[in-house]
Amino acid sequence: MPMQTPVPLSPASPRSENTSSAHDKVYRGLRIRIMHGELPPAHALTLRGIGREFDVSMTPAREAVQRLVAEGALFMSSSGRVATPELSNERIEELAALRALLEVELASRALPRAHMALIERLQTINGTIAEAVAHKDAVAYIRTNLEFHRTLYLRAQAPAMLAMCETVWLQLGPTMRALYGRLQRTELPHFHRAIVAALHAGDEPGLRLAVRSDVTQGLKLLAG
Amino acid sequence: MPMQTPVPLSPASPRSENTSSAHDKVYRGLRIRIMHGELPPAHALTLRGIGREFDVSMTPAREAVQRLVAEGALFMSSSGRVATPELSNERIEELAALRALLEVELASRALPRAHMALIERLQTINGTIAEAVAHKDAVAYIRTNLEFHRTLYLRAQAPAMLAMCETVWLQLGPTMRALYGRLQRTELPHFHRAIVAALHAGDEPGLRLAVRSDVTQGLKLLAG
DNA sequence: GCAGCAAAAACGTGATCACAAATGCCCATG
DNA sequence: CATGGGCATTTGTGATCACGTTTTTGCTGC
Incomplete structure (x- = not known):
């Protein structure tokens, strides 16, 4: 079954109310979790894991992570792995x-x-x-x-x-x-x-x- | 011609030296341009335009833009359009x-x-x-x-x-x-x-x- | 029992595509 | 000549996929 179209799993998501974009939802969720101390230092995160947790694909997860890295909320290793920072x-x-x-x-x-x-x-x-x-x-x-x-x-x-x-x-x-x-x-x-x-x-x-x-x-x- | 594979146009890009990732190249380029005042206020940018200019696809362009938006270097309208800020x-x-x-x-x-x-x-x-x-x-x-x-x-x-x-x-x-x-x-x-x-x-x-x-x-x- | 290596699973990256919304354009109408 | 509505184009968004790399696992040999 070589489905050619990327199978839009949730195209009918009506963006019902003022629900903003998916990457913003992920961003806000992660940001609050980090700022409120729900994650210990050096806690590793994966894009696929984040996507699974917030029920989105890797793309929005990547954008949210990138934003948090830019703000210093997450640290990105040279190989691209992200984790909460362990501050000196x-x-x-x-x-x-x-x-x-x-x-x-x-x-x-x-x-x-x-x-x-x-x-x-x-x-x-x-x-x-x-x-x-x-x-x-x-x-x-x-x-x-x-x-x-x-x-x-x-x-x-x-x-x-x-x-x-x-x-x-x-x-x-x-x-x-x-x-x-x-x-x-x-x-x-x-x-x-x-x-x-x-x-x-x-x-x-x-x-x-x-x-x-x-x-x-x-x-x-x-x-x- | 239903090409199934997303036709990897440049898979052989050897990531030759310490050349970092593509989105980082875009990010640094845009950042310097903005910080040094090469762009006037309220100057609009498009993801496809950025991608064309830096010879990358939309994905790295999007990440770079997202990062710059997070830092306040770019402003994103409700419809997702990005532009340099026009400060009050x-x-x-x-x-x-x-x-x-x-x-x-x-x-x-x-x-x-x-x-x-x-x-x-x-x-x-x-x-x-x-x-x-x-x-x-x-x-x-x-x-x-x-x-x-x-x-x-x-x-x-x-x-x-x-x-x-x-x-x-x-x-x-x-x-x-x-x-x-x-x-x-x-x-x-x-x-x-x-x-x-x-x-x-x-x-x-x-x-x-x-x-x-x-x-x-x-x-x-x-x-x- | 432990160290080390190879196979495998998982990960990030970047490209492409479909889709909906927004923008711009053009022509018809007042 | 100005204006408004409808169509074509452009844009952002999110999903998926292939690929190279990294990390983990498991097994073998010492």
Whole structure:
């Protein structure tokens, strides 16, 4: 049965709603998994495996992987194999410095725009983080922690800066998972309370210090 | 003539030396063209056109484009069409702030490692920039200007930071071309002399100010 | 029991094709 | 002469395939 046509298995997929393209679905799925620490460092991935998992062919999987490699979320060996990165200590320190640089600036820009509703929302997220800590759920901890930061930085009205920031988070995703595993019992993030307090007081130097401390805190002891 | 095999037109391409993959060749070629301002803003590209130009099929062209879109070097419309970005004034200001943030830090880190040979090399590059200005060669000007900055920042030993910096340059490439066209007669970059002087004197505050000024200078009047 | 080599399975790469949507063009109509 | 609708062309998307390379497996010999 020499079928000549490439047998369009799902041509009638109606692209029903705002469902974007297949490679975007794969990209977003992998990106969230990596950023939230669902994958350990040096975890290998294959194009065919990704395609099977997301029920697409190799082509969209390849595009998604290529994009993630470009963002530093995945590392590609010389033979083309891809895996989550296993960062050196120097790299971790550099990315932590980058986080400090970007996030201090973002927080500083968000400060004049921060009103009560935002602060209350941040406190709610802090509560959710405490729950994740209590349940020893690393992924939930990382996810809500990033949500805390992103909620604040969204007020900065600086999309390019926030995008760069998220790229750094993405690169640190697997490492943060390993970090959480190393110190399994974490205290609830008390620097987050300092951030909220500084926002409330309109204290910019205090905010900058609190953000810098929160960002540097965890990564320090991993690299040390 | 129902040829079943996809007729491997160039299967004997011996991947002769360290010639990397085809999509990497396309990626690097497009990246340099964009970063150096060879393409104006809102310049449309097609996958088949890229493939024709680089003598590859659509597949590597697509991967390269996807990567450049991920880095912000190209913009993809909802219909999948790609073009160089046409940045809004807010975006330009934000990217300029990002340049200032990153490059001041990189220069500061490079300062203690800067020795005489580096300073001499920077002065040589400055001479080449003056030539480009004299010849009214926008592409050469942008290229050598970026070479000046990269040469300095390489001493910072911070690859992740430098990579982010180059991503910003990439996003600004077409815009910088338009900027150069707008002010066709540019004075030679006197902030570069201030950078070299501060490096020579070991003056860190002066270096930070000079870099910030140099980076902000041109982009200010474009956005204003 | 272990080291090493060969066979085999799996992988990435790049090319081609079918299809749907979007773009552009041209002519007919007001 | 301007404008709108319909057709042809172009474009991106995703699937499949062949091929060379890499990785893993399994077996043999020491």
